[in-house]
Amino acid sequence: MDFSVTALNEMEENLNAVLRSILKDTRVQTVEDLNLTVLANKMNKNSLAKMVVDLAMLMHNNISVCKSAAAKIDELKSQVLVDQKTVIECQQKQLESVKTAVKTEIRSWSDIVRTNVSQAPSPSTDVIKNVVRNTVEQSDRNRSFIIYGAAEDEEKTPENILTDVFFDLNKQVDTIQQPKVVAVRRIGIQKQDASSARPIKVTLTNPDEV
Numbered sequence: 477m478d479f480s481v482t483a484l485n486e487m488e489e490n491l492n493a494v495l496r497s498i499l500k501d502t503r504v505q506t507v508e509d510l511n512l513t514v515l516a517n518k519m520n521k522n523s524l525a526k527m528v529v530d531l532a533m534l535m536h537n538n539i540s541v542c543k544s545a546a547a548k549i550d551e552l553k554s555q556v557l558v559d560q561k562t563v564i565e566c567q568q569k570q571l572e573s574v575k576t577a578v579k580t581e582i583r584s585w586s587d588i589v590r591t592n593v594s595q596a597p598s599p600s601t602d603v604i605k606n607v608v609r610n611t612v613e614q615s616d617r618n619r620s621f622i623i624y625g626a627a628e629d630e631e632k633t634p635e636n637i638l639t640d641v642f643f644d645l646n647k648q649v650d651t652i653q654q655p656k657v658v659a660v661r662r663i664g665i666q667k668q669d670a671s672s673a674r675p676i677k678v679t680l681t682n683p684d685e686v
Contacts, residue, residue: 483541490537494530501527567649578618578683618683619658628673634660638678655685 495507502518504510515524626637642654658681662674680686 483544487534487538487541490534494527494534497530498527575684578686582615582618582683616679619681619686620677620679621686622663623676623678626673626676628662628666634662634676637676656681 498510499505499507501523502510502514504514519527623637623641626632626634632640638657638660646654657678659677659679661677663677664674666674
C-alpha cells in the first residue's frame with residue numbers, strides 16, 4: 477500500500493471500526509475495561525477468531541503503510557539536501573558576483589586617482605588632501621551599509637538594533653557569519669517628530685563582509 481494522507485485516513489477508520497466492534501461484542505465502554513476474563517466470558521470461539529483475523533489484517537496493512545512512509549521520508553530528505561545544495565551554490569555565485577563588482581569598482585577608482593595624480597605636474601598640498609579624502613570616503617562607502625526605519629528611542633541603541641538585524645539574518649540564511657563591526661551610529665540631524673527616525677550607518681572591516 478502506497479503512503480498517502482488518504483491511506484492514513486483509511487487506516488485510522490479501519491482501526492476505529494475494529495475497535496468499536498470489539499467493545500460492542502464484549503459489552504464494555506473503553507479499551508481499559510478489556511481483560512482476559514471479559515474476553516473469555518463474553519466472546520465465543522468464532523468471535524475471537526474473527527477478531528484475531530481482523531487485527532492481523534490491520535497489522536499487515538499498517539506495516540505496509542509504515543514501510544511506504546519511511547521510503548517517502550527518505551526521498552524527501554534527499555530532495556531537501558539537493559535543494560539546500562542548490563541554494564548554497566546560488567548564494568556562493570551571488571557572493572562571488574558581488575565581490576567581483578566591488579573589486580572592479582575599487583580598482584576603477586584607484587585607476588582614476590592614479591591617473592589624476594600622474595597628470596598633475598606639481599600637485600599642491602590641497603589637491604593631494606582632496607584625493608586622499610575622496611579615496612578614504614569611497615573606501616568608507618564600500619565598507620558601510622545603511623539601516624532605515626529603525627525607531628529612534630532611548631530603549632534601544634543603534635548597537636542593539638544592529639544585533640537584532642544580524643540575529644534576523646542568521647535565522648534566514650544559515651551560512652551568514654556575523655562580521656566585525658568597526659562603527660555604528662545614527663546619521664543626520666535628530667528631529668522632534670518621533671516618526672522620522674534617522675538612518676543608522678554601519679561600517680565593517682572590508683567590502684566583502686558588506
